[in-house]
Amino acid sequence: MKDKEKKEPIVYVLQEVPGTRAGRPKFNIIGAQKYGKLKVLLREDSQVVMSPGPIKFKLERLLKDFNDNDYLLLSGDPQIIFMVGAIIAKVNNGKAKSLKWDRQEQMYYPLDFNLYEKGEIDE
Numbered sequence: 001m002k003d004k005e006k007k008e009p010i011v012y013v014l015q016e017v018p019g020t021r022a023g024r025p026k027f028n029i030i031g032a033q034k035y036g037k038l039k040v041l042l043r044e045d046s047q048v049v050m051s052p053g054p055i056k057f058k059l060e061r062l063l064k065d066f067n068d069n070d071y072l073l074l075s076g077d078p079q080i081i082f083m084v085g086a087i088i089a090k091v092n093n094g095k096a097k098s099l100k101w102d103r104q105e106q107m108y109y110p111l112d113f114n115l116y117e118k119g120e121i122d123e
Contacts, residue, residue: 009036009069011099012062014084015076016044032099032108035071041084048079055080059087066091071110072098089115 011032017025021044032038041062048055059080066088074081088096094115099108 007065007067007069009071010039010066011036011071011073012066012084013038013040013073013075014080015042015046016040017075020044029073031106032071032073035099035108035110036069038073042076042080044076046080047077048083052079052083056083056087059083063087063091066096068092068095068097070097072096074098 013029013032017027017029019026029038039062041059042055046055063084072084072088074084085096096113098111098113100111101108
């Protein structure tokens, strides 16, 4: 496990930016490289239609080494985002970091999430 945690951080981009295949991406995600090496998981046209099995198995294989140093860049099909959240919860004991784009500041902010964190519920 220690070798797994010492590797260079990876920013897992769930799907290619729309327009990538045509050579005209709709937005630029290069700023996310500040947090690690970008690794795109699925093509921009990937969708979960009737059978989530094939995409689920592919995502499990691609995310098997996700750890506390890595980040998620949540983009694309909401069903894929949901599946990745469930996979990461299983792979990394409920912990994940994601990057949130701030339109006003024009930069990414890291967010930490721990599914099993104990604390008071503030209603």
